[in-house]
Amino acid sequence: SQTIHQWPATLVQPVGSPLSLECTVEGTSNPNLYWYRQAAGRGLQLLFYSVGIGQISSEVPQNLSASRPQDRQFILSSKKLLLSDSGFYLCAWSKRGGPPETQYFGPGTRLLVL
Amino acid sequence: QQQVKQSPQSLIVQKGGISIINCAYENTAFDYFPWYQQFPGKGPALLIAIRPDVSEKKEGRFTISFNKSAKQFSLHIMDSQPGDSATYFCAASTRSSNTGKLIFGQGTTLQVKP
Numbered sequence: 001s002q003t004i005h006q007w008p009a010t011l012v013q014p015v016g017s018p019l020s021l022e023c024t025v026e027g028t029s030n031p032n033l034y035w036y037r038q039a040a041g042r043g044l045q046l047l048f049y050s051v052g053i054g055q056i057s058s059e060v061p062q063n064l065s066a067s068r069p070q071d072r073q074f075i076l077s078s079k080k081l082l083l084s085d086s087g088f089y090l091c092a093w094s095k096r097g098g099p100p101e102t103q104y105f106g107p108g109t110r111l112l113v114l
Numbered sequence: 115q116q117q118v119k120q121s122p123q124s125l126i127v128q129k130g131g132i133s134i135i136n137c138a139y140e141n142t143a144f145d146y147f148p149w150y151q152q153f154p155g156k157g158p159a160l161l162i163a164i165r166p167d168v169s170e171k172k173e174g175r176f177t178i179s180f181n182k183s184a185k186q187f188s189l190h191i192m193d194s195q196p197g198d199s200a201t202y203f204c205a206a207s208t209r210s211s212n213t214g215k216l217i218f219g220q221g222t223t224l225q226v227k228p
Contacts, residue, residue, distance in 0.1 A: 032214040043220040094214035105157030
């Protein structure tokens with residue numbers, strides 16, 4: 001069966017510090033991968049998606065970047081965090097090469113920038 | 115045209131009552147409409163989904179009603195239970211897209227009172 005991992009679960013960082021959030025998927029190959037941000041009490045904002053290694057599409061201009069160094073690894077980064085980067089970050093995957101159907105979400109990382 | 119509009123933003127229902135959440139879309143290319151359920155501090159999980167070739171899909175107490183001509187779809191939760199208290203997101207996508215991108219509604223926070 002497929003499993004998606006995210007870490008860390010919780011992170012408190014000062015403004016101006018760097019960020020690296022990691023997401024890995026097990027039990028599938030060639031997945032589509034996604035990063036979402038969810039502000040408190042708000043909806044899901046798609047930040048980045050990837051259809052393959054090294055292929056990253058950005059949905060909104062922002063202070064963040066994403067990379068996919070391996071097939072089942074997706075990393076969200078920032079060189080200098082802003083207060084507005086606080087939120088709940090969710091990684092998700094879907095099956096590629098056929099009807100995408102379903103996105104499967106990870107447990108999320110709660111980021112607080114102070 | 116890419117938006118999915120969801121209402122209401124929040125909903126309070128008594129135990130045993132019917133919860134109804136509505137969504138509307140503009141893009142006629144959408145051909146897959148899932149609903150996700152999210153409990154606090156967790157990632158969303160697929161609850162039920164429908165394709166536009168049917169007008170209704172039922173799974174247990176959860177029913178999706180789909181009106182293609184009106185470009186609207188809704189989630190009905192029958193015999194609502196306190197355990198159903200969560201945030202619900204509707205979404206839409208084009209299954210022929212190889213990106214698997216979902217366009218999410220803004221979310222509805224449901225509280226079921228005992």
